Amino acid sequence: MVVKGIRQLADHLDISIGTVSRALNGKKDVNEETRRRVLEAAERLGYVANQSGRALRKGSTGVIGFMMQTGHEITGQGDTFFMSVFDGVQTVFARHGLDLVALLCSSEEDPDAYLERVVARGFADGIMLSATRRIDHRFALLDRRKIPFVSLGRSLTDVGQPFIDLDFEGMATTVMTRLATRGHRRIAVLRPHDDLNLGHVFVERCREVLAGHGLVLEDDLIFNASPNEAGGYRIGQELARHPNRPSAIVVLNDGSVTGLFHGLEAAGLTPGKDIAVIGLHSPQARYLSPRLTCFDLSLRDLGISLAETLLASMPAYAALYPDAAHRQLWPMTLIDGDSG
Amino acid sequence: MVVKGIRQLADHLDISIGTVSRALNGKKDVNEETRRRVLEAAERLGYVANQSGRALRKGSTGVIGFMMQTGHEITGQGDTFFMSVFDGVQTVFARHGLDLVALLCSSEEDPDAYLERVVARGFADGIMLSATRRIDHRFALLDRRKIPFVSLGRSLTDVGQPFIDLDFEGMATTVMTRLATRGHRRIAVLRPHDDLNLGHVFVERCREVLAGHGLVLEDDLIFNASPNEAGGYRIGQELARHPNRPSAIVVLNDGSVTGLFHGLEAAGLTPGKDIAVIGLHSPQARYLSPRLTCFDLSLRDLGISLAETLLASMPAYAALYPDAAHRQLWPMTLIDGDSG
DNA sequence: CATAGTATCGTAAACGTTTACGGAGATCGA
């Protein structure tokens, strides 16, 4: 038998619904013996408080939404990227009974409209944004609705909300210094779609660092490609027949580096020998041959920080995370490989 | 300015909340002029009906949950797998105003308990299950709760619910016949974790088909591995030093085939030459060298079918999908490559 | 014994919707 509402459960126990509710929610004004009875009966009869009723009354849902877009041509990052982040996020949320769900925006729907719709409905108590664009209306939208949110990535259309972003500045400094001091003079960058913010931050810093070595980042060596296998492959081919081929390339997207390897190889070039390749860490990275020189991201820890940062901006939890970083650049450490 | 509830919106327009609600929901008992006014005001003031209130009253949420587990060691499939399926699912759901969300079960929580918790709460009107296990209590659980659901994959603990599963029987027939007639006599299979159902179905049929050719599928040539890069790599190494190495291997998981290639290569074996490799299609498949011989899955179409199948089992939508397949094996077509 | 305090519980309001019901005008047909 399975019980429908708190009313049925209360009738079954011959006590009032108020007491049942208090017993289930761990409130103090309830005899320990009756609490035991209530909990036992709830367990036995499979009662779980209805989400809508509870949310309506409490004004909060206990759900945090992580927005992502379906249609892999757009997102492209390996599932391991997000899955690792989620894993970290959830270890924090579990402590507070919060549930993480992925809000899947169809590739056929406008992301801004989607977010407005789902957020205005009061679906989630907080939002996590990713794939932040250079000009991204979602920030203002969430700000207007006064929904706590954190973004995984920066944007020019910032509204002062908390964020965590990979430290592309630090990465640019490290990688460009390394390549320049190793004698590379023509260095390429492969970055995802131009609307995304991350590529711009990176390239800008690269220019500064290279300038310090008397080098420039040439415009025709900045490649954009879909952040997936196909995109990487295409650039590999393109590099092979490039009029003045670079001696190194830095790849910002983990999803396209294997494609790049294969594209290069198909064109007769050997990564790490004919052209140095440096990328971001992914599960594939250390199984490529040659082993990819890449930046470790510690994604699970990033997820933990992301969750703490969000909670710190939610009134109900802020006190528990007094020293969570508000806006943070996530450091990446270089792992030596054989590719550059 | 942003408006909070239907009450505020109604006051603002000097009409009753009943009329406002009817206007917004497209009911007939409302003057076209006032409907226009209501819609305009709602748009301008950013009003969207509260999810909890609406769900509480209507008894349905308009949300369909797709359950998946975080922690990539377990799932492993490329995000492209699910993202493609989602894309198809959403094109169907969009027609009915249904939203698809991914229910993310932490690797630290028991999947059964998680599902019970979130489903009993009435969070979603319907559920999609994936990564179905041989013995999977989620089926009985959803059945007990009378929640419409469909599974992407079969299970021994079936409860007669609709499902779509890849046609591993058909695949086994095709691939084993092909390999046997090409002279392979020692054929290996790489399948994911033993708890999952799919590997068993496949292997069983393989045995039957091979028997027809006077061959056997030897036990020490059935490999289990995590469905990811690392798992594939490990098996590649293992194959290389196997006492009686097979001349072909069929890989059931798209996430581990690149790892397998690299593992083989690192051990000095060339896929497609020293050992034939046949797998499932993935974005990487056609960029590998040699190009992978693989089975196309048409995942977006699968998603469409999956959605239609679920809707056909929901009373509110069943009439719209009179001839949706109830339990379906999804055909896969072989794409010739250079790997086997 | 009287009173204050405490432990435990029931009652009812409130959260924001949707919708069944009925009522007020307007229109129409005879």
Next chain:
DNA sequence: TCGATCTCCGTAAACGTTTACGATACTATG
């Protein structure tokens, strides 16, 4: 002109919780 029908709208109940408030019984204290 008068009922009948139709159009449009307001009222109020209901969905399942949580929680403020008050009531009751019991304990402690003098």
